[in-house]
Amino acid sequence: MNLLRLAAFSIFLSLTSPCFSQLTSCIDKAVTTSLENVQYGVLDANAKWTNGSILTVRFLGGSSHIHQKIKEYARVWESFANIKFNFISYGNADIRIGFDPSGYWSYAGTHSKNIEQNKQTMNYEGFSESTPEIVLKRTILHEFGHALGLLHEHKSPISRIQWNKPKVYAHYMQLQGWSQQKVDEQVLNRYSVEMSNKEYDPSSIMHYPIDGSLTMDGYSVSWNTELSAGDKKLIGEMYPFYNTPPITSPGVTSSSAAASCQLNNVAITHNLLRNGKYGIGINGNYQIQNAQGKKCKFVAFFYNANGTPLKDFNQQYYSNNGNVVVGEEVTANYASTLFNTQLFIPYEELHLATGNHNLKVIISVFDDQVREIAQAGAAYFTYRNGPVISPIINIQSFDNFNIKVMPKFTIQNARLNQLSLVAHFYFENGTPVTYYDAYGRIQNLAISYNFIPGFDNTTYNYGYYSDLLLNVSYNFFPVLYRSTSYKYYTTIVKDGFQIGTSGWTSFILNR
Ligand SMILES: [Zn+2]
Numbered sequence: 442m443n444l445l446r447l448a449a450f451s452i453f454l455s456l457t458s459p460c461f462s463q464l465t466s467c468i469d470k471a472v473t474t475s476l477e478n479v480q481y482g483v484l485d486a487n488a489k490w491t492n493g494s495i496l497t498v499r500f501l502g503g504s505s506h507i508h509q510k511i512k513e514y515a516r517v518w519e520s521f522a523n524i525k526f527n528f529i530s531y532g533n534a535d536i537r538i539g540f541d542p543s544g545y546w547s548y549a550g551t552h553s554k555n556i557e558q559n560k561q562t563m564n565y566e567g568f569s570e571s572t573p574e575i576v577l578k579r580t581i582l583h584e585f586g587h588a589l590g591l592l593h594e595h596k597s598p599i600s601r602i603q604w605n606k607p608k609v610y611a612h613y614m615q616l617q618g619w620s621q622q623k624v625d626e627q628v629l630n631r632y633s634v635e636m637s638n639k640e641y642d643p644s645s646i647m648h649y650p651i652d653g654s655l656t657m658d659g660y661s662v663s664w665n666t667e668l669s670a671g672d673k674k675l676i677g678e679m680y681p682f683y684n685t686p687p688i689t690s691p692g693v694t695s696s697s698a699a700a701s702c703q704l705n706n707v708a709i710t711h712n713l714l715r716n717g718k719y720g721i722g723i724n725g726n727y728q729i730q731n732a733q734g735k736k737c738k739f740v741a742f743f744y745n746a747n748g749t750p751l752k753d754f755n756q757q758y759y760s761n762n763g764n765v766v767v768g769e770e771v772t773a774n775y776a777s778t779l780f781n782t783q784l785f786i787p788y789e790e791l792h793l794a795t796g797n798h799n800l801k802v803i804i805s806v807f808d809d810q811v812r813e814i815a816q817a818g819a820a821y822f823t824y825r826n827g828p829v830i831s832p833i834i835n836i837q838s839f840d841n842f843n844i845k846v847m848p849k850f851t852i853q854n855a856r857l858n859q860l861s862l863v864a865h866f867y868f869e870n871g872t873p874v875t876y877y878d879a880y881g882r883i884q885n886l887a888i889s890y891n892f893i894p895g896f897d898n899t900t901y902n903y904g905y906y907s908d909l910l911l912n913v914s915y916n917f918f919p920v921l922y923r924s925t926s927y928k929y930y931t932t933i934v935k936d937g938f939q940i941g942t943s944g945w946t947s948f949i950l951n952r
Contacts, residue, residue, distance in 0.1 A: 550590030606904030
């Protein structure tokens with residue numbers, strides 16, 4: 442048996458291909474067959490409005506009845522977020538609401554700033570007097586969630602929804618006329634880094650209903666019509682209410698007045714390279730008042746998503762109590778002083794083990810009495826330290842010539858990495874199956890195939906079709922008696938290291 446033949450027996454089917462669309466649209470209402478557009482990859486901190494903002498909202502058409510409903514349900518968010526909506530009739534607005542036939546959709550957060558003023562940033566197709574109250578409610582709550590920067594919960598990388606891909610494709614083809622690629626973009630692909638990384642919340646208003654027939658295990662989610670506890674918690678962390686003295690008008694100062702701060706803008710940049718190290722950049726623009734000659738602090742605190750602070754180990758970026766922080770002390774030279782502070786912390790200073798870490802960073806400004814006088818609100822992000830692979834389960838099938846080995850697994854943080862799938866074959870008693878290579882040497886039978894994950898979070902062989910398949914000829918396996926038992930395991934290899942290994946899988950060949 443020669444090497445060429447061995448290679449020829451490693452045959453593989455379609456691999457997931459990368460697809461990165463900037464504008465992702467998705468279905469909102471299965472009933473009304475609408476289309477929804479959401480900017481991809483948001484809830485990076487840069488889609489979040491400045492905490493404490495008053496967002497202006499203007500209608501581009503629509504009846505007064507619908508206007509009232511939109512105001513009513515939009516304002517539900519105001520109870521949980523330090524954001525106000527100011528509905529205006531004229532002039533430039535942060536959010537413009539249209540009613541054209543393009544479906545139900547909204548841009549996420551500050552991405553609406555990139556849209557021309559004469560175009561809507563949110564749309565409600567066909568809302569009318571006869572639209573049921575429950576549909577108005579859940580749709581308006583959902584779209585305003587987007588407008589505050591929230592994304593689709595069903596695309597959470599934490600969800601592990603096992604979509605039945607052929608059924609999902611067929612479903613959306615029938616309902617929306619969508620191509621497979623479009624369904625991938627809008628339903629199946631999961632969000633990646635720098636998005637909301639609270640726990641997966643199937644009761645979120647940002648989750649679509651899922652019919653049980655569209656998942657492998659019958660998993661289903663019904664229509665959500667209220668803000669969930671998770672929604673309230675997340676939005677409250679993004680836009681926290683905090684106790685701060687009232688902001689003094691510029692020019693009006695008093696020596697007895699408490700210091701105050703207007704935090705105008707915070708931008709968080711991931712994967713920034715500084716002095717040969719990758720890390721997080723934090724840029725803050727803020728105005729401190731009534732603190733002339735006093736030292737104030739601009740500080741970023743790092744936590745696990747569940748709220749426990751990251752611990753420091755080397756006194757490089759740390760607080761008095763041993764947590765990971767990065768900050769800068771500034772002195773207010775004037776009664777009202779404008780600052781622009783840039784911070785940087787290398788990822789290695791977060792002191793995290795290999796794997797996926799759901800984290801949040803909270804940025805605050807403190808006065809000289811260490812009172813918090815402004816807070817930007819939590820920004821969630823995922824830090825992935827090396828590839829992370831789920832348990833590997835081997836699915837196998839048999840045709841006239843081959844055993845087909847289909848490992849089922851999910852791999853994260855390996856997008857565009859060169860990986861190998863390798864299957865190692867043994868007799869049931871543990872003796873390796875062998876063959877003679879091109880040089881006549883005896884070799885243990887290991888069939889491999891190189892592949893490259895296309896996504897930050899790539900799932901193989903969870904659908905009906907094979908994403909990753911090894912065809913292994915029966916010619917490799919001598920059937921010694923009437924029947925012979927074999928076993929194998931599969932492993933995923935990166936740079937010569939096994940990053941994931943399955944358990945044993947057995948099969949029997951009959952003569
Ligand atoms: Zn949506």
